[in-house]
Amino acid sequence: MRDSKKILDAWDAYSDEHTDLDDWPHDDHAYGIRASQRDADTAEAFEPLRYGARHLLATAETQLAQLPENTVQGRWVYQLAALRDALDRLDELHEQWLETRDALPATAAPGAAAFDDALAEHHAESWSYLDDWATHGKALREINTASRKARSPLAPAPARSPARRAVARK
Template sequence: MRDSQKILAAWDAYSDEHTDLDGWPYDDHAYGMRKNQRDADTAEAFETLRYGARHLLATAETQLAQLPDNTVQSRWFYQLDVLHTALDRLDELHEQWLLTRDALTTTAKPGTVEFDDALAEHHAQSWSYLDDWATHGKVLREVNTAARKARSPLVPTQALATARRTAARK
């Protein structure tokens, strides 16, 4: 997620320097090429997270359900929902990419226009969902941190107080 945030920051800097005040690129071709690179880099950065993403979401939801209400930020529910939706859509787009890739001619290999254009289109379709992960993914750390700091729901407050008094007497 940090890599995705760095990629987005680099893109924002590039876009600011290479567009006019209305947001129109000075050089459409160069801008498009750089945008394709941003999309590909973001997709690559997410690959290390992709296969564990559902587990991370499930863990965060379990932790969130066990947190005391006064430690929960309401935005966490929204952010986890955004991540779920984005991951579902990314999975759908990945399946579509596999079908598209399999339908390419036998001469379409990485480095050929046919393959590279199809892959660039896939990355462009995926980018906004990958951006959702870069933007909202920090909620996973926030919920985990809150869960680690919270008292365990398995230890009643009375038992904890008694254990502390006993330890203090020794």
């Protein structure tokens, strides 16, 4: 998620420098190539997280449900929903990509125009959902941190020292 944030920040800097005041690119072709690279880099950065993402979401949802109300950030529910929706869509797009890839001619391998164009289209379709993960993924860490800091209702009360027990009896 941190890599995705860095990619997004670099894209924002590039876009600011290479567009006019109305956000129109100065060079459509160069801008398109850079956007395609952004999409591919973001997909690559998310790949190590992809297979554990559902588990992370489920853990965060469980933790959130158990947090004391006064420790919960109101945006966390929305952010988890956004992450879940994005992951559902990414899974659908991944299945579509596998079908597209399998339908390509045998000669279409990485480096061949047919393969690379289809992959670039897949990355472009996936980018906004990957961006959701880059934007809202920090909620997973925040919820985990809040959960670790919250005292468990099942945890025993801290033991009192003998001096404190004597004072408490008086």
